[in-house]
Amino acid sequence: MEQWSNETIVDFRRTLLAWYDAKGRDLPWRHGRNPYHTWISEVMLQQTQVQTVIPYYENFIATFPTVADLAQAPEATLLKAWQGLGYYSRARNLQRAAQQLVTDYHGQWPETATELEDLIGVGPYTASAIASIAFDQVVPAVDGNAFRVFSRLLMIDADIAKPKTRQLFTDIIQPIVDPKRPGAFNQAIMDLGSSYMTAKNPDPEHSPVRRFDASYHAGRVLDFPVKTKAPRPKLIPYYGLIVHSPAGYLLVQRGSQEMLSGYWSFPLVKQADLRDEKHADEATEEMDLATLQEKWARENQLTLTLQPLGGRQVSHTYTHQRWQVKLLVAELTTTPTLDFLPGRWVTADQVTALPLPKVQEKMMARYEQHVGHAVFKEN
Numbered sequence: 001m002e003q004w005s006n007e008t009i010v011d012f013r014r015t016l017l018a019w020y021d022a023k024g025r026d027l028p029w030r031h032g033r034n035p036y037h038t039w040i041s042e043v044m045l046q047q048t049q050v051q052t053v054i055p056y057y058e059n060f061i062a063t064f065p066t067v068a069d070l071a072q073a074p075e076a077t078l079l080k081a082w083q084g085l086g087y088y089s090r091a092r093n094l095q096r097a098a099q100q101l102v103t104d105y106h107g108q109w110p111e112t113a114t115e116l117e118d119l120i121g122v123g124p125y126t127a128s129a130i131a132s133i134a135f136d137q138v139v140p141a142v143d144g145n146a147f148r149v150f151s152r153l154l155m156i157d158a159d160i161a162k163p164k165t166r167q168l169f170t171d172i173i174q175p176i177v178d179p180k181r182p183g184a185f186n187q188a189i190m191d192l193g194s195s196y197m198t199a200k201n202p203d204p205e206h207s208p209v210r211r212f213d214a215s216y217h218a219g220r221v222l223d224f225p226v227k228t229k230a231p232r233p234k235l236i237p238y239y240g241l242i243v244h245s246p247a248g249y250l251l252v253q254r255g256s257q258e259m260l261s262g263y264w265s266f267p268l269v270k271q272a273d274l275r276d277e278k279h280a281d282e283a284t285e286e287m288d289l290a291t292l293q294e295k296w297a298r299e300n301q302l303t304l305t306l307q308p309l310g311g312r313q314v315s316h317t318y319t320h321q322r323w324q325v326k327l328l329v330a331e332l333t334t335t336p337t338l339d340f341l342p343g344r345w346v347t348a349d350q351v352t353a354l355p356l357p358k359v360q361e362k363m364m365a366r367y368e369q370h371v372g373h374a375v376f377k378e379n
Helices: 006-023 035-044 050-063 067-071 075-082 089-103 124-135 144-154 164-176 182-193 277-282 285-299 358-371
Strands: 234-245 248-253 268-270 314-317 321-331 343-346
Touching: 006 164, 006 182, 035 050, 035 089, 035 124, 050 075, 067 089, 075 089, 124 182, 144 164, 144 182, 234 358, 285 321, 314 358, 321 358
Parallel strands: 234 321
Antiparallel strands: 234 248, 234 268, 248 343, 314 321
8 A cells, every 4th residue: 555745745736636526427415515415425425325315315305394394204205305305214213313313412513423423324424424524624525435545546456345344444544634635635525426336337547647557557447446246145045926906006015124114015925934944945936826715815804816916026136135026916805804914905096196115116107018008196
């Protein structure tokens, strides 16, 4: 790893910030230094591209203009505003932290990264981003962009998949952060990592900091950052039940202990829950359907005749899981009561008014493709 002199650090700051002032991205959360706006944007940007986030951010701020508005928002309104962004625990943690700010901090933001980490769901990176951008705290915001940029600039070969590596990078970057403009410095690193120093197809030849880039001069740009591969997401087969009656479609709300808690979807049943573990490999789809129909009649007092939809299955990947959903359809001529099932009958034109996870949107799209026309109207 190359060590920079004080003169090099000063030169790097000047070069980086001159480029940022001229070419930095014009993003809605960069208009002013509101910690609330910075916080919302940084949480949304976790695992999500900037261009995807912009309309969500603008709608979210319009719906919840202040921390107090977010703190007191109904859960359904919150989840609907977050719908499509995924990683839904982020939305709940945002609201819990907003309630914490209102109740415990009386609406006053803590201003240091250490204090900000006391907020629910706020980790080291988000805390440092808020502290530097909104409060001029001289701290590095170490995220994927910072890992990539500085590992290439300094040829740092520490494995960024290991938790202890974050502190190593923090210690290395800390003296490089511009003490007069720490927020702009961190945002410039973000922009550099998303332009000339991307993970794939970088353009170090035209980078504004090319002369500081040790990996470029060594011809080893793509060797950095060093990162061990994460294990593949676990495949979990499901059956998705599209049950239609004269009153509409059956939707159930995900429970508080389940993934996608609070969101609504067609009933989802894990294939594994229908099979004896000892004889799982011997089971067939026909056996699963028979077991499923018997199980629903017994547990939910709902008699179904399920038919496979046919065609490709619905697939959706989460961080550690990949759901593969086989769709089954049941057409009912009467509308049963749902005394034994935490669900409701929802008319086709009202389904999209509910907060729906991405996997539900995919199931609806697959169903509409099968029937050949739009079924679920956008509200």
